[in-house]
Amino acid sequence: MQRQVALIKQSLFDQGYLDEQFMELEELQDDANPNFVEEVSALYFKDSARLINNIDQALERGSFDFNRLDSYMHQFKGSSTSIGASKVKAECTTFREYCRAGNAEGCLRTFQQLKKEHSMLRKKLEQYFQLARQAGPKETARRPK
């Protein structure tokens, strides 16, 4: 079971969903903070869901206030970076570039992509955490070297 967990984790990294930062977070997890990573992830998804909502609304309005969008995205990028969600982060960067270029179409497209990545990551992480919990505490933190 633990091996399975490890495999899943490995794949997440390999596929680029997660990066080094996630590993760092895992290292922070210890007996004192047994579910640290999971908690942080939960927090991240909650926050980011809200952000996504805001952005959605802003885009729907059609007004395309690029500055505002850019600042939302900056925030999004910040938290994604902190948790190590690299694909999401990449989409954020792209989105911001479109914002800066004033490319509404590009923004919309990127945003769709971003949402996709985001929900994909969420699913995978949930799956991962679930398994990890089942497997028992030890395995989670270490990444197979």
Next chain:
Amino acid sequence: MTVEQNFEALDQFPVGMRVLAVDDDQTCLKILETLLRLCQYHVTTTNQAQKALELLRENKNKFDLVISDVDMPDMDGFKLLELVGLEMDLPVIMLSAHSDPKYVMKGVTHGACDYLLKPVRIEELKNIWQHVVRSRFDKNRGSNNGDKRDGSGNEGVGNSDQNNGRANNRKRKDQYNEEDDEERDDNDDSSAQKKQRVVWTVELHKKFVAAVNQLGYEKAMPKKILDLMNVEKLTRENVASHLQKFRLYLKRISGVANQQAIMANPDLHFLQMSSSHNGLDGFHHRPIPVGSGQFHGGAPAIRSFPPNGILGRLNTPSGIGVINLSSPPAGMFLQNQTDLGKLHHVSSLPLNHNDGGNIPQGLPLNLEFDQLYTNNNNNNIRNMNNNKSITGSSMAFPSFSTQQNSIIGAPNNNLVVLEGHPQSSPPGFLGHQINKRLEHWSNAVSSSTLPPPAQNSNSINHQFDVSPLPHSRPDTLEWNNVSSSYSIPFCDSATTLSPPPALDTTNPRAFCRNTDFDSNTNAQPGGFYDTLQTRQSGNYCPTTDAMLSSSNPKEGFVVGQQKLQSGGFMSAEAGSLDDIVNSTMKQEQSQGDLSGGDLGYGGFSSLRTCI
């Protein structure tokens, strides 16, 4: 402390270093918190900048270091950075996902001691304690040099009271070895001997301002200032660093306000800030063209009052307390600006800005100037703000305008402009402070109040709480130590003013400087305005109005302004003012002298609060 103790303490530090982390992003905040805990620091977190400021103001010695995000919805991270630096003088580290050098530069110019990029790594956090040590060290060095100890040039031990144990010990240890530290004995204590941080009390600040004024703002040099001040145990370094802060403060204020105007008349600047040109008569002989506009709108901008001029004024001008309460309802007490001459006449305050009353700004400043100064520009701004608000600008201070000081009634006299300093603190904050103050004031005033009008204005109860200049400077100066207690030193005579209730100590207290009101003590040039600096948001007590009216015409106590209550006016600066006020408030304590008539109370927290 013994050396052993030092060592021990040294060993411990940086363990247990107290960090305040601010970031609106919950995810990042949580991660940051965990990382910091791993470094064995003691962490407090908040996701709102305002809350962070409150925590810091509540007890300056509670934290060693602040880490703050740059992009935050309720307040710009750089602004928070500035405020913390000014008011509390704590090292601040910026955190951001922006790696753009422009931001880094901005961080540095605003005083950040470091700039980290997200995602933060634990390795970076492991070393942040160096900033705490460094800042302490530098401070000590400054004060130490001039210290009598001339022996070793040790860099001064970080006497800062904060964390005595840790960093201090460390520094001390070094020093011990080097110097003969006779004084060192109690390193931990901040006893006077050691090169401890100089506490820039209102009184001290007043002296400073007076000296600077005397020399001329542009030409003021630390050595000369030191000589003029003639204060024992004060070193050239102390003065130099204080001067630097003062200048920054002024600059900050002037940035907002009319720079030229301000600069032109440094003294006036403060006053001017208040925008009321009128009032200033007393002060600087010049109507402060500045501010007027500014106040209203800009409020905080005023901060930069040039202390110099103002301070000088403080003493002389009669009562300053001009509170420019917004739209002068009051009939502006000061209307007479001329009358006030001394005071800034707040009277006109209400006028939107005081055309007449403008003084508030200046006035309070002057008086407060000292205080304000210390308080850091904040105060000034506060005052200014107050003024502003008073005059109508009320912008910041909503309350102000409304309040308009009843005080204004007092004609020219030294209108005590109660400017409530718009302290940076959130409007609410001020308001209540001011209110408190005002009440206090009013009480005081009414009771003692206004001593015979004849006085020249003094009667007005100085009670104004002169809230320390909004921008009170960093703690170190302790300008504002007064926190709350400040209030009413003025009332010295007659007024039984009981020192304003500690309004929220943290709030910049509106100083009730009665100081000159009573005309007595101070030469009262004009009625001093007791700048009711109620700065604090607390509305100071509307009562001030009462006071004002009763006060002699001379005093023109602007007390009315206090109405500002609700910090509305204070809010102008809200951010900064609060700080100032707070700082000034702190100073208040030391104010005792104030009553002496020197409203100079650093916190010129202007009466505003009174409103």
